[in-house]
Amino acid sequence: MQHWLFKTEPETYSIADLKREGRCGWDGIRNYQARNRLRDEVAVGDQVLIYHSSCAEPAVVGLAEVCGAARTDPYQFDPDARYYDPRSTPDQPRWVLVDLLFKEVFATPLTLKAIKADALFADMELVSKSRLSIQKVAPAQFDAILNRCRAG
DNA sequence: GCCAACGTTGGC
């Protein structure tokens, strides 16, 4: 079982949206490195930290679990969708999504500021490869984040 | 809204 951090812009899709819906297809990933991870490495049962980016206070805000392995992202075929890709065809789809199950909204979100201020998190991809939207999280860091986020 | 970092495209 692996640990991940998935980024989302809360104006587009937030942890509150995931809580309300209970589960969702994590669509719209249009970056090859992120796609390859979804397709080859993310597995059912993996734990996923949800991170809000491009907002007033970027932070880790909640927890989800992978409940469905990679499948074709249908929006790549929809000309009206934001995530339309005219080079994708149904026999040769480029993009996949995984399905997530809502688990938890954190009592205390861990802000990017706090992550950057703590040496424990210095080698996180969030710090070193900040643009990658599907990030790996080491078990020790995952546990530390959970502990901080669940504390009052 | 700015801009640095970095991913993608396409001509050669």
Next chain:
DNA sequence: GCCAACGTTGGC
């Protein structure tokens, strides 16, 4: 396969 031009991300 190189690399310049261009597009996107995301913190600030």
